Structures are given as C-alpha cells and as structure tokens.
Amino acid sequence: MPDPFVDTSFGRLVAEPVAGDNAPAMSVSELSQRLKRVVEGEFGHVRLRGEISGWKRAASGHAYLCLKDADAIIDGVMWRGAAAAISFAAQDGLEVVATGKLTTYPGRSKYQVVIERLELAGEGALMALFEKLKARLAGEGLFDAQTKKPLPYMPRTIGVVTSPTGAVIRDILHRLADRFPSHVLVWPVKVQGEGAAAEVARAVRGFDAMPVDGPVRRPDLLIVARGGGSIEDLWAFNEEVVVRAVADCTIPVISAVGHETDTSLCDYAADLRAPTPTAAAEMAVPVLADVRHTVSTLAHRTDRCVRRYHERASERLAALIRVLPRRDALLGPQRQRMDDLGARLGRALERRVTVARSQLERSAGALRPAMLDQRLRAATERLSGIARHLELVHPELxxxxxxxxxxxxxxxxxxxxxxxxxxxxxxxxxxxxxxxxxxVERAGGKSYAAAKPEQPNLL
Known part of the structure; x- marks a missing residue:
C-alpha cells in the first residue's frame, strides 16, 4: 500500500487528479485576471514621483512613457483625453508627479500605471523645463535682437490680448486715457489654466490676420498682458505655441506678463518687454501734453526760421540793389546807338533813292519809238514764218x-x-x-466677210 504522505506525482507523464488536492490547475488568463483584480484593488489610486523616460505619443492620441528613479522603473500609459489635458510639453528628463491607478497588461505579463493626471514635481522641475525650452527656441533664432521690430510712435489702434475681467485691462485703458487717448481692441482670453496658451496664441494670430483695409482697423501695436503670479500661474505664456505666435507676428508686440521680477518666454519673443501692464501702456504711446509741447516748439522754431530766412533774403536783396547800375547808365549807350542808327538810316534811304532814279533814267532812254517799231517788225516776221510752217505740216493739206x-x-x-x-x-x-x-472687198468684188474657209477633207 503506498504511503499517503509521500508525493509520487513527480515523474508522471499525464497530469491526473490527486486525492486530497484542493488546487486545481488554472489557465493563464484566469491567473492574469486574478492578478489584475488584486493589483487594481490594492493600488486603485496612486501618486508616483519620477523622471519621464521614453515619452511617445501615438497617432491615436494616447501617450506612453516610463517613470523611473535611481533604483526602479515602471511603465505608464495616458489615454487620449488625459494626454490632451497636460498643461506643459512633456518630454524626457522632466521630473513629474503622476496620479492614476496601477493595473496589469496580460498581453505582456507586465504591470503599468494608467496615468490620469501628470504634473511637474515642484517649481524646480518647472524651471528646468523653462530653461530647456528657452535654449531650444533661442537656438532657432526666435529671440534674436535682429528680428525685433520698432514700435510705432503714435499708434492709431492698439490691440490688447488679456482677460477682460481682471485689473490688467482697466489699468491699461486708464493709463492710455491719461497719456494719449487711443482706439483699443481687446481680444478676451484665459490667462491661466487649461487651454489658456491656445487662446492667447489664437488671439495673437487673429490680430495679425486682420486685413489692413477691413471693416475693423488692424492694430498698429499689440500688448500681451497678464498680472503677477507664481511661475505655475504664468506658465501659459511659456508655452511654445504662444512663443511662436508672438515671434511670427508681423505687428510689433509688447509683452507685459507678471510683475517686474517675473520673466516669461513670451517676453523674449516679443519686440519689447514691459515690467508691468501699466508700463506697457506707457511704452505704447507718448504723453499727449509732451506731443503738444513738441509740436508747439517746432512750430515756433519753424516760424522763427522763416522770419530769419526772410530777413536775410531782404538784406541780400538790398545789398544787390546797391551794387546794381542805374537804369540810365544801362540804357544810355543803347539810346545813343539807336539815335545814330536812325540818322544813318535817313541818309541811306536818300542815297538809295538817288541810285534808283539814275537806273530808271538809263532804262527810259533805251525805250525809243524807233527801237520799239524795229522789235515789233522782227516779232511779226517770226510769227509769219511759224504760220507758214504750220500750213505745210497741216494733216489736211x-x-x-x-x-x-x-x-x-x-x-x-x-x-x-x-x-x-x-x-x-x-x-x-x-x-x-x-x-x-x-x-473693204477683195479685188474682184468679193467681200471678206462672205468668204468662207475651205472645209477640211475628213476622209
């Protein structure tokens, strides 16, 4: 009789039930599902702090990554909705805090964390992301001083991109009204939180796309403004989409984000940085009183210059008049010459008349009656000769x-x-x-018309 306490199943070829065995064989899928339930039940909500590695966004919109520290690594996945809600540009090397739940992936016998929210692990990580993005965009030339556009001296229309309900827009409008009343177009946007960066970028590009001759006048200057806050509050103005929109804008842009000690990447991309929104309004327009004083001063200087020019011209004219010769001195020789020529003309006419009279007397002496009779007889004889010749050659002669x-x-x-x-x-x-x-007839009396041609012999 075999010993019941001795396991004799080793070496068997076919698995058979053993008396008293309460652990029936499970399928791999059953085990995977039991593990999944245990893991998700135990770790249904976790917050992990680690460094992003292998960040990848699929065409479906889902994101895949790994979280690691010095001693371990765990896979992570973010479904499309959660991945689209990330408020910063996730990339390898960032230290983050991931909130989600732990689950298993039976297809690879691995466990992973399904991340529902991804946040930077403190301001240090946020500053690291700031410096990294700043270095990359600067390398593309977005912050070069050569690309900065000069601001118009007196813009007729100013576009403002900011929140319509905060104190910032009131400060800007009040300051503009005090210094130089201008036409202001406000494009209302969110200045922090989810979707703020996209709204700010869309507003900047919208102002830039306005036609010059459209129904609403295109701004001559833009102010992108927000009040003070933490680096996290101001982060929308560090997003790449905002920086590129400001850098690409053909309208000069003043960046007035935060207080004087706050710095954003929007400040680097703009044509001019203002320490505060109020300072941006002061930079945008001159002081009306100063402009009026300048215009008055220039008008006075212009009037003085005109009067001085007139006085100097009068002095030069008087000096020229003094050195010019008198009229009688200029015209005296011409008058004398005219009198001399007049006298000479009378004598010349008398002499010409005398010569003509002598020529006429000589010609009249040649016109004697005898000479005229002789010339008339000669002409008559020539005419008679011509008449006789014509009679000889007349065709009827x-x-x-x-x-x-x-x-x-x-x-x-x-x-x-x-x-x-x-x-x-x-x-x-x-x-x-x-x-x-x-x-006409032929000799013999026959007519030429009556004569018929001989008929040819057809034989």
Whole structure:
C-alpha cells in the first residue's frame, strides 16, 4: 500500500487528479485576471514621483512613457483625453508627479500605471523645463535682437490680448486715457489654466490676420498682458505655441506678463518687454501734453526760421540793389546807338533813292519809238514764218491735192496698210470736202466677210 504522505506525482507523464488536492490547475488568463483584480484593488489610486523616460505619443492620441528613479522603473500609459489635458510639453528628463491607478497588461505579463493626471514635481522641475525650452527656441533664432521690430510712435489702434475681467485691462485703458487717448481692441482670453496658451496664441494670430483695409482697423501695436503670479500661474505664456505666435507676428508686440521680477518666454519673443501692464501702456504711446509741447516748439522754431530766412533774403536783396547800375547808365549807350542808327538810316534811304532814279533814267532812254517799231517788225516776221510752217505740216493739206486718209470706222484709228484695212473691213475715208463710209472687198468684188474657209477633207 503506498504511503499517503509521500508525493509520487513527480515523474508522471499525464497530469491526473490527486486525492486530497484542493488546487486545481488554472489557465493563464484566469491567473492574469486574478492578478489584475488584486493589483487594481490594492493600488486603485496612486501618486508616483519620477523622471519621464521614453515619452511617445501615438497617432491615436494616447501617450506612453516610463517613470523611473535611481533604483526602479515602471511603465505608464495616458489615454487620449488625459494626454490632451497636460498643461506643459512633456518630454524626457522632466521630473513629474503622476496620479492614476496601477493595473496589469496580460498581453505582456507586465504591470503599468494608467496615468490620469501628470504634473511637474515642484517649481524646480518647472524651471528646468523653462530653461530647456528657452535654449531650444533661442537656438532657432526666435529671440534674436535682429528680428525685433520698432514700435510705432503714435499708434492709431492698439490691440490688447488679456482677460477682460481682471485689473490688467482697466489699468491699461486708464493709463492710455491719461497719456494719449487711443482706439483699443481687446481680444478676451484665459490667462491661466487649461487651454489658456491656445487662446492667447489664437488671439495673437487673429490680430495679425486682420486685413489692413477691413471693416475693423488692424492694430498698429499689440500688448500681451497678464498680472503677477507664481511661475505655475504664468506658465501659459511659456508655452511654445504662444512663443511662436508672438515671434511670427508681423505687428510689433509688447509683452507685459507678471510683475517686474517675473520673466516669461513670451517676453523674449516679443519686440519689447514691459515690467508691468501699466508700463506697457506707457511704452505704447507718448504723453499727449509732451506731443503738444513738441509740436508747439517746432512750430515756433519753424516760424522763427522763416522770419530769419526772410530777413536775410531782404538784406541780400538790398545789398544787390546797391551794387546794381542805374537804369540810365544801362540804357544810355543803347539810346545813343539807336539815335545814330536812325540818322544813318535817313541818309541811306536818300542815297538809295538817288541810285534808283539814275537806273530808271538809263532804262527810259533805251525805250525809243524807233527801237520799239524795229522789235515789233522782227516779232511779226517770226510769227509769219511759224504760220507758214504750220500750213505745210497741216494733216489736211494733202487732201487738197486729191489724197484721202483712212481710219477704222468708229474707232478714230488711222489705217496705213492694206492688211489693216482688210482686218477692219468697215472704214471711213476722209476727203477734202468730208468723210464717207466704205466696206473693204477683195479685188474682184468679193467681200471678206462672205468668204468662207475651205472645209477640211475628213476622209
């Protein structure tokens, strides 16, 4: 009989129930589920402090990370909603406090913490994140002095990005009214807490996107302002989205975040940093009384300069008048020359008349009646000779001798050959006493028109 107190199951090939065994075999899934219930029941709410390592955000929006200290490490996961609510840019090396619950992941036989809220572990960690982000953005050139834009001297419209209910906007408006009343556009935003950074960045970009010729005048200057507070309260103005919006803005920006001792990354990105919101209003506009005094002073100086210029011009004109010659001295020689030329002109006319009279007398002596008769006879003889020549060459002279000239009837074209007459057939004969019409016939009495051509032999 086998000893009941001796375990003889070792070495068996097939697992079989053993009498008195109260631990039946469990499946791996059953064990994983029992472990999950125990872990989640025992650690349903935990707060862990550690350093972020292996931070990764998936395309689904979930975030995966590890929390570690000097001796241990634990995996962590943040579902999409919790990951979107983080108020800072999570990254490796930051010391944080994670709040959530511990659970297991049966698929890998691992335990992990499901993080519901992630916070920086004190101001020291926040400052470390501040310096790290500052160094990275400075390396991109966002804080370079060469990129800073000058502020307009007298902006007509000022845009203010701040909370509409705090004392900051009242201080800015009151200070602007005292110094230089200006048109102010306020874009209300949250200045701390969840979503504050996104609202501030959207406001800055919204002002920058306003058209110059739109229904609402585009601001000439922006003031991004917030009252004092802890570094955590001011953290929205250290977010990268705000810093980039301020750095990219084409409108000059004054940053007035916190008190004089507070510093934000928005201050570095802006074109000018103001120690307080009230100081930002003072930097934005000049003092109206000073402007009026300056204008009055410039007007007085301008008037004095004009009067001085007029006086000096009058003095120069008087000096020039004294050295200029008198009118009689200038015109005397010309008057004398005119009188001399007038006298010379009279004598020249008399001399010219005398010469012309002599020429006329000589010409008149040549016009004697005998000479005129002689010239008239010579002209008459030349004219008679021309008339005799014309009679000899007249075309009708041969007709008087019994000749006639032939032309094609109706065409006026003279025919000079028999071949031309045969071609015309109908002709006109011009005699001394008049023309007659005739028809050309062959010798023998046959008409050219009646003659028919011989028919060709078709055989």
């Amino acid at each position: 041969p007709l008087k001798k019994g000749y006639a000239w032939v032309e094609a009837r109706g065409s006026g074209k003279v025919i000079g050959t028999a071949e031309g007459a045969r071609a015309a057939q109908a002709v006109t004969l011009h005699f001394q006493d008049g023309p007659i019409d005739a028809r």
